[in-house]
Every structure is written in C-alpha cells, then in structure tokens.
Amino acid sequence: MQPPVIPFRISAGWQDSNVNEMLRVLLQGMQELLDDNLVGVYLRGSLALGDFDPATSDVDFLAATQIPVTDAALAALVDFHNRLAKFPNPYANELEGAYIDLEGLRRFQPGQPYPTLYRGEGLQVTRHQSNWVLERWTVREHGLTLLGPDPQQLIDPIPAERLRAAVSLRLRDWADWCSQVDDPAWQLPLSHKAYVIETMCRVLYTLANGEICSKPHAVAWALSTLPEPWRSLVERSQCWRTDTLTTPDDPLIAEVRRFLLWVTAQGA
Structure with missing residues (x-):
C-alpha cells in the first residue's frame, strides 16, 4: 500500500510530484528495512517550515527508531541510500536526514553517533553536534508526520x-x-x-x-x-x-x- 500524498505546507500552495514520489520511495524502503523498529518519519527543514524552494531546497527528514539501528540494518540502509541516490528523480541526491533512536531523540546529548545522510553524500554514522538541537526543535514544533505519532510525544520541549x-x-x-x-x-x-x-x-x-x-x-x-x-x-x-x-x-x-x-x- 502506498503512503498518501504528503500535505505540504508550502508557500502559494505549491506542490511537487517529484518530492512526493521521492518520499514515497524513501518511506517504503525504511519500512521494509527497519520493520517494527521504525517508530516515525518526519519532515524537517524548509518542507516543515513552509518555504520549500524547488530550485534550491533539499528534502530533510528524521526517522525515529525504537532502538539504535543494528549493524546489519545499517549496512542495508547504506546500500538502500546508495541505490536511492541513482533513482530517476531530481531530488534523489538531495536528501538529508538521520536515524535516531527514541532515547536519543527525547533529549539531545552532544557527540552521540547516529546514521546520518547529508546532501550529495552517502549514509554514514556521524557524531551529532549542537545543530541537532535546532533540528529537534524544528521537528517537534513544525515537523510534518509521514509515519508515527505526533513528534511532540517523542521530543522534550526545547527552551x-x-x-x-x-x-x-x-x-x-x-x-x-x-x-x-x-x-x-x-x-x-x-x-x-x-x-x-x-x-x-x-x-x-x-x-x-x-x-x-x-x-x-x-x-x-x-x-x-x-x-x-x-x-x-x-x-x-x-x-x-x-x-x-x-x-x-x-x-x-x-x-x-x-x-x-x-x-x-x-x-x-
């Protein structure tokens, strides 16, 4: 069953079928590879804040997992994102995101390692620094839910x-x-x-x-x-x-x- 079309809050009501297609493929792959460990998937960045620009914006996501991604699942996700980067879609190489377990998502702790994807690069384990406080705030306060509970249930308030x-x-x-x-x-x-x-x-x-x-x-x-x-x-x-x-x-x-x-x- 395909996920529904994402109800983007984008200026002037603009929607992009390429973004929706990219998100459907991304979410389907996550569900197949992570199964019950996948708790939620959320959009952040310009898609969440409502100012997505098709000429310059990337597609930012955050995936919440029940427990940290295992080594076997990480290897499968690395392969998945490598293949996804070759997908015939203009946003295939414009994804940025991370896979964070519920304990790590609840409250940011600097220097913790998480599987992370940056624009134009492959998925790899990266130690998160203070900018991920900002990313958590955006997901908690403005994130668009593709799958899972309201992100405010998963992330503590950030003053x-x-x-x-x-x-x-x-x-x-x-x-x-x-x-x-x-x-x-x-x-x-x-x-x-x-x-x-x-x-x-x-x-x-x-x-x-x-x-x-x-x-x-x-x-x-x-x-x-x-x-x-x-x-x-x-x-x-x-x-x-x-x-x-x-x-x-x-x-x-x-x-x-x-x-x-x-x-x-x-x-x-």
Missing part, C-alpha cells in the same frame, strides 16, 4: 535559551572558517555566498527571537531589522541564490567575511 546556546556554539565554527582565508570554499560560486548570508540571517533571528524560522523568513526579518551596510548586503545576496557559475571577487569575499565576523560577535 529558547537552549536554542540560543546551540546557535552560539555553531557560530564558533563559522568564526574558525572566517579565519581560514585560503580555504577553497571562499572561491565557490555566488550561490554559496547567498547560502552563508541567509544562514547568518537565521542565526541572528534565533538569537533575537529564541526560535527557528526558514531562510526566506529570516531574510525578510533581516531586511527590516539589520543596520547598514549589512541590510544592503543581504538584499544584494538574493540575486545570487541560483548563480552556480560566477566566482566572487576579492572585495565581495572580504565583505562577506566582515559580515560573518559581525554576526559571530552578536552571539558571543
């Missing part, structure tokens, strides 16, 4: 101050990257700079409001809130979101670095 603390910890990584001026990532196309700027808008929004919002919502908030010159930089960056060819020049890289340093100072 605003814990969100702010998690964001501040993540800013340390951004500050470290800012100091690595020779990192090749600084030479990535303009779309990457737009991603960085939008992520910083989300960080600032969380620090100010104690909750998480989508990138478009954070950008709109930043445009009405940030001082110059940062407001103008955010505004200009919106033209770069789909530019995967243009390499930024040195003055622009320096400008983005200054913005990053300013944001990290806000979270200190």
